[in-house]
Amino acid sequence: MKIECKFGIGDKVYLIARLSKSEIMPCTFCDGTRSLTGKDKTKCKCPVCEGTGELTKYSDLEYSVLDSVTISYITLRVGARGQDEVYLMEEGEICRKHSFGPAELFATKEEAQAQCDRWNGKKI
Numbered sequence: 001m002k003i004e005c006k007f008g009i010g011d012k013v014y015l016i017a018r019l020s021k022s023e024i025m026p027c028t029f030c031d032g033t034r035s036l037t038g039k040d041k042t043k044c045k046c047p048v049c050e051g052t053g054e055l056t057k058y059s060d061l062e063y064s065v066l067d068s069v070t071i072s073y074i075t076l077r078v079g080a081r082g083q084d085e086v087y088l089m090e091e092g093e094i095c096r097k098h099s100f101g102p103a104e105l106f107a108t109k110e111e112a113q114a115q116c117d118r119w120n121g122k123k124i
């Protein structure tokens with residue numbers, strides 16, 4: 001019996017996760033200067049950024065490509081209705097979950113990115 005799997009042990013594959021990206025940008029209220037000058041010329045700490053000069057902007061949840069992981073184990077169940085492949089990664093790589101079906105893994109970053117774009121509803 002010959003069994004073919006989508007991926008092999010040692011293959012590098014890419015995962016997709018739904019993440020909220022945070023971006024640090026200069027405070028728009030004080031223009032990144034950390035303080036404001038009153039009409040009497042005294043300065044006070046910017047109340048918006050609390051004197052840090054920066055604001056963190058969170059974007060909506062979006063599908064993003066994670067770094068590549070290496071397949072360490074494959075469990076395979078073959079039955080009359082086909083085969084069931086489960087790929088496992090070493091613990092500690094990127095995310096807590098460490099078993100994935102073939103549809104959750106991508107051979108190239110480009111493939112994974114194309115899937116993210118489809119799920120994020122962008123036109124390619």
Ligand SMILES: [Zn+2]
Binds near residue numbers: 028029
């Ligand atoms: Zn500020």
